[in-house]
Amino acid sequence: MAYEFTEEDLQEIEKIKAKYPEVKAATLPVLWVAQNRFGHVEPDVQKLVADTLGLPQAHVHGVASFYTQYYKEKKGEHVLDVCTCLSCQLCGGYDILEHLENKLGIKAGETTEDGKFSIQEVECLGACGYAPMLQVTNDQYVNNLTPEKVDDLIETLKAGKEPEYDQIGMPLRKVK
Amino acid sequence: MSSADWKNYERVLIPDIDGLEKIDVYEENGGYSAFKEILTDKKKWEGPKSVVDEVKAANIRGRGGAGFNAGLKWSFMPPSDGGPRYLACNGDESEPGTFKDRKIFEYNPHLFIEGALIAAYAMEVTAIYVYIRGEYKVYIDMMEKAVQDAYDKGFIGENIMGSDYSVDFYVHSGAGAYICGEETSMLESLEGKRGYPRVKPPFPAQKGLWGRPTTINNIETLAHVPNVINRGADWFSSIGAENHPGPILYGISGHVNRPGVYELPTGIPVLTLINEVAGGMRNGKELKAVIPGGSSTPIVRADQLDGITMDSDSLREVGTMLGTAGMVVMDEDTDMVDMLWRISHFYHHESCGQCTPCRDGTGWLEKILLRIKNGDGEIKDLDLLLDITTQMEGRTICALADAAAWPVRHTITRFRDEFEARCKKSVHAIA
Numbered sequence: 001m002a003y004e005f006t007e008e009d010l011q012e013i014e015k016i017k018a019k020y021p022e023v024k025a026a027t028l029p030v031l032w033v034a035q036n037r038f039g040h041v042e043p044d045v046q047k048l049v050a051d052t053l054g055l056p057q058a059h060v061h062g063v064a065s066f067y068t069q070y071y072k073e074k075k076g077e078h079v080l081d082v083c084t085c086l087s088c089q090l091c092g093g094y095d096i097l098e099h100l101e102n103k104l105g106i107k108a109g110e111t112t113e114d115g116k117f118s119i120q121e122v123e124c125l126g127a128c129g130y131a132p133m134l135q136v137t138n139d140q141y142v143n144n145l146t147p148e149k150v151d152d153l154i155e156t157l158k159a160g161k162e163p164e165y166d167q168i169g170m171p172l173r174k175v176k
Numbered sequence: 177m178s179s180a181d182w183k184n185y186e187r188v189l190i191p192d193i194d195g196l197e198k199i200d201v202y203e204e205n206g207g208y209s210a211f212k213e214i215l216t217d218k219k220k221w222e223g224p225k226s227v228v229d230e231v232k233a234a235n236i237r238g239r240g241g242a243g244f245n246a247g248l249k250w251s252f253m254p255p256s257d258g259g260p261r262y263l264a265c266n267g268d269e270s271e272p273g274t275f276k277d278r279k280i281f282e283y284n285p286h287l288f289i290e291g292a293l294i295a296a297y298a299m300e301v302t303a304i305y306v307y308i309r310g311e312y313k314v315y316i317d318m319m320e321k322a323v324q325d326a327y328d329k330g331f332i333g334e335n336i337m338g339s340d341y342s343v344d345f346y347v348h349s350g351a352g353a354y355i356c357g358e359e360t361s362m363l364e365s366l367e368g369k370r371g372y373p374r375v376k377p378p379f380p381a382q383k384g385l386w387g388r389p390t391t392i393n394n395i396e397t398l399a400h401v402p403n404v405i406n407r408g409a410d411w412f413s414s415i416g417a418e419n420h421p422g423p424i425l426y427g428i429s430g431h432v433n434r435p436g437v438y439e440l441p442t443g444i445p446v447l448t449l450i451n452e453v454a455g456g457m458r459n460g461k462e463l464k465a466v467i468p469g470g471s472s473t474p475i476v477r478a479d480q481l482d483g484i485t486m487d488s489d490s491l492r493e494v495g496t497m498l499g500t501a502g503m504v505v506m507d508e509d510t511d512m513v514d515m516l517w518r519i520s521h522f523y524h525h526e527s528c529g530q531c532t533p534c535r536d537g538t539g540w541l542e543k544i545l546l547r548i549k550n551g552d553g554e555i556k557d558l559d560l561l562l563d564i565t566t567q568m569e570g571r572t573i574c575a576l577a578d579a580a581a582w583p584v585r586h587t588i589t590r591f592r593d594e595f596e597a598r599c600k601k602s603v604h605a606i607a
Contacts (some may be wrong), residue, residue: 019346027368066370069310069352086272086471087429089518124272125311128429129436
């Protein structure tokens with residue numbers, strides 16, 4: 001399939017290129033532009049990025065395959081990245097992963113048949129104090145998970161809504 | 177102030193002020209006055225070197241984990257030759273247990289921006305890049321806005337506040353790779369490549385981004401700078417532990433009642449942080465072990481913690497480090513074999529693959545630990561694991577191999593009976 005950037009994308013790419021003295025530095029940000037546009041960076045999308053930037057396709061492939069957040073194949077509409085790393089493991093991250101797998105009937109690394117959801121087991125997302133947690137499609141974090149909270153999240157996403165930003169305040173200034 | 181008086185500590189990195197993330201509120205509360213002073217008060221600040229000297233005297237030990245004096249690091253930059261020079265701000269924050277810099281992005285982004293601008297002036301830097309891990313999309317958006325607001329107000333750009341100093345400021349998103357928190361790997365990533373750490377020397381101060389002089393500082397480290405300029409190096413170095421001074425963001429996670437990020441002086445006793453600051457152990461359980469500063473710092477048993485405080489000198493007494501001050505607390509029910517296997521899985525996943533001892537070593541550590549976890553290990557496997565760690569440490573380009581080896585070495589040494597209990601007796605044993 002032939003992929004093309006929109007005019008708007010191309011303008012953004014020009015702005016990105018202006019941030020760096022060398023065009024190669026635009027590789028990561030332009031892969032992000034591509035993934036936001038097409039939902040993944042399959043080889044054909046990598047070729048588009050390479051051609052747009054005038055870089056070898058091998059370079060773009062090398063970069064895309066090094067970083068875990070780029071989807072090298074098509075994923076579900078919502079990608080649920082469940083953290084099971086140290087603090088999340090200690091606080092029940094694997095229970096949350098298992099609950100989600102049972103609920104959606106797929107294992108980590110798989111996508112539901114209707115293409116709605118993918119589950120991925122991921123490394124530390126930097127939310128250790130709010131464990132267990134997951135990230136929705138490289139965007140919002142959902143913190144302090146319980147099975148009920150996971151169920152609510154799935155309903156929210158099925159209803160076509162995105163989870164809201166889950167702000168966590170700083171703890172009290174003084175500890176009494 | 178001494179660390180014993182921590183209950184009366186007033187936060188300075190993330191003060192209790194509503195809306196401080198907005199540039200107007202930040203300015204109303206004295207924001208950007210430190211940067212303005214060093215640019216305009218030529219009597220007090222005779223040029224970039226005077227700023228470097230003040231920051232060096234404060235002894236801000238790098239908050240990203242290495243604990244190196246920030247001002248001293250700045251002084252390694254060679255004299256300007258008129259060409260580009262860079263400051264790369266490390267917001268990759270990926271060490272398990274670490275979740276503090278995101279609080280600065282969210283609640284006081286301009287403090288960090290101001291600190292980065294002062295650092296840039298002090299090192300005659302021409303462009304600043306802040307590298308933020310891709311997963312922090314929400315905070316990347318916040319930082320983009322904050323940087324734009326500072327441009328609009330004239331704090332970034334050409335001839336800042338009428339001075340002859342000009343600098344640009346760019347936000348760069350990572351895309352999921354722990355290794356990019358390693359400083360030279362971060363430079364590779366900024367240049368648009370796979371995050372392979374570079375061989376040192378040359379050090380980044382000589383040849384960094386695009387072959388030009390570059391300094392890399394952690395976000396929190398830079399956020400301390402405006403306060404040092406406003407209140408003086410003596411103020412900073414009088415807070416907390418003598419040899420590791422200043423305010424610090426502690427990230428406390430694991431089995432405590434009130435996990436979270438707490439700003440307090442350095443040098444607070446570990447047990448005070450757990451029992452008072454973080455509200456004690458969850459469900460009234462007993463404390464078993466603590467990882468003091470991110471997953472790579474050696475684990476400490478509860479019985480070793482009496483009198484141990486959160487600073488490098490005290491933690492060294494029990495063979496560990498302050499690291500990122502991201503403390504992971506474990507209760508009596510924690511399975512040390514499972515826990516260590518998970519840490520090893522992390523480092524295996526995140527090894528960039530450049531150096532054989534790390535690429536293969538992290539894999540072997542994980543495989544053998546999985547075997548033990550599944551009840552198929554033998555006692556001799558424990559010594560095999562320790563042997564592998566000695567073949568990894570210090571034999572690679574960057575410190576990831578060491579970071580992977582230390583938890584294995586120390587967790588096995590300090591909880592050996594638990595590991596032995598999970599192992600089958602050797603087929604060669606006669607007793």
